Amino acid sequence: MASRQRSGEDSLIARYFKPIATDPGAFGLDDDAAALKAHGEDIVVTTDGIVEGVHFLPDDPPDSIARKALRVNLSDIAAKGAMPAGFVLTLALRGVDEAWLAAFARGLGEDANSFGCPLLGGDTVSTPGPQMVSITAFGRVPEGRMVRRSGARAGDRVMVTGTIGDAALGLDILKGGPVAAALSGDPAAKEMLVSRYRVPQPRNALAKAVREHASAAMDVSDGLAGDFAKLCAASGVSAGIDTPLIPTSAAAAGLLAKGVVGLEALISGGDDYEILCAVPEAHVAAFIQEAGRAGVAVTAIGTVTGERGMPRFLDAQGTEIRLRHLSYSHF
């Protein structure tokens, strides 16, 4: 795209990606680089790659692969309180599959348009191995206003958007695990959980509320438990999480109640792409109100405490639950 254009690559790019690179700073993908206007704001930069066999499955629909690749980055932009400004794409492909590329570009273009995050450039390379989609996305925030992981303070409420654990259950279904068997009579629930794995719903509508009210925030990508432990570590605090308050979908709650899965699978499973944040008590009402206006469900699940340490996950009796795994690890 913008850079490393090569003859075979050029025609690919012209056919599939030029039509979605509508921002003037993309120069129609005809140059070596893009130009991003800053308008006096800070540029928030985040990068996330998804790998075939790890973050998506070889027979996932190509448009959903494109959407996931962009949305995992949009989720970081939202959690930092920033507005999407654009992205660049690196595609490592085994070869040219025109139908696959056409569907991939269509999904990417639709999401770029609906989230207001234009394609600015990219690179296409060949690989003999698993395919990979790597995106670097940009957001804009007023100078110095990016919401960090490190601002949580004792007394802040811990809030999370949406529901937790659905994507991990969806992956289990795609792999033919116990969740697939338990839901064999409920295709609608299976479809909902699989779609939560394949196409995250980043909470960009909440970005302004996060920026105005959260003391610390991040997105939940590798499991609520492990990600929240990182937020606590960055802030030098601990917290008590009331696990019965952790929001789950009806499907997930049913599987929990039947003992098909345990709580740990839900809160350490990853791929949720919800926003987890700390909100000072005085801001909680306004934050909830603005979230409601933005159409994003938010739930209070615990309270930050002052001493530095691992967060404590408590059951309905207030007894601490011991977790073996906090999050998904690549290595």
Add this chain to the structure above:
Amino acid sequence: MASRQRSGEDSLIARYFKPIATDPGAFGLDDDAAALKAHGEDIVVTTDGIVEGVHFLPDDPPDSIARKALRVNLSDIAAKGAMPAGFVLTLALRGVDEAWLAAFARGLGEDANSFGCPLLGGDTVSTPGPQMVSITAFGRVPEGRMVRRSGARAGDRVMVTGTIGDAALGLDILKGGPVAAALSGDPAAKEMLVSRYRVPQPRNALAKAVREHASAAMDVSDGLAGDFAKLCAASGVSAGIDTPLIPTSAAAAGLLAKGVVGLEALISGGDDYEILCAVPEAHVAAFIQEAGRAGVAVTAIGTVTGERGMPRFLDAQGTEIRLRHLSYSHF
């Protein structure tokens, strides 16, 4: 790094990459994103990935792999007339090889420091396939001043930095091709050519001169012939290139003279990472003078002509040479 931190990944990042992420906007790689200050300038964005077996070889020294990954992007920043502002890194690794990572991070940190282009964040993922290093790099230019491919006009001189074709010869040596055999008695020449393939010398020192004097510019990454054809197409012009004027190293000139390689291999081979630009006649003297001050060799190799079309490559008699391949293509 900045994003998608996972337990095993976290310790990798802390050990090898935190020490080189010294820019305040990198937040010590402890957050989901980085913040890039724009200072009222445009942010130039470029992205280039290198794949094992394609752009580097499995037993290339890890520090040179890191340098190449960063420098191919620095080369784009330079060609656009921009000053380096930072970069993010996506590493797709088969597993954790501590010695490899330590050497990779050392090479990356040294180059980030010497080119003034700090590590801002990144992502580490596992892959069962070939390893890949994808970098998105940022530069700063005064508003609206990024040098495009599209500004060349009839009468402009075509200028190129350094020497052309060495990297393609170096790759032939690493693959045990005819160049390796022809240079079996000249280890110094072999080493020079291999190092030109492994560690490009991006011309960032020339960025200001390019911005002030070139009407169009790009870096030569996929072969002088094909890349220049793209610049002509983007500008709606053609050009005559006097191929005897194309600068070559003594080693390359010797191989040409002996008939070991032809001119086509040199000008369509790729991996040069030199700057190719069009300079209006009135700016040529100043451009050459500033290049001299910056310590970068520049050579005039032809003249832009008005009619739109493929550039013509002429021999010493002024006869057009027919090229079968213009550049390296991935697909």
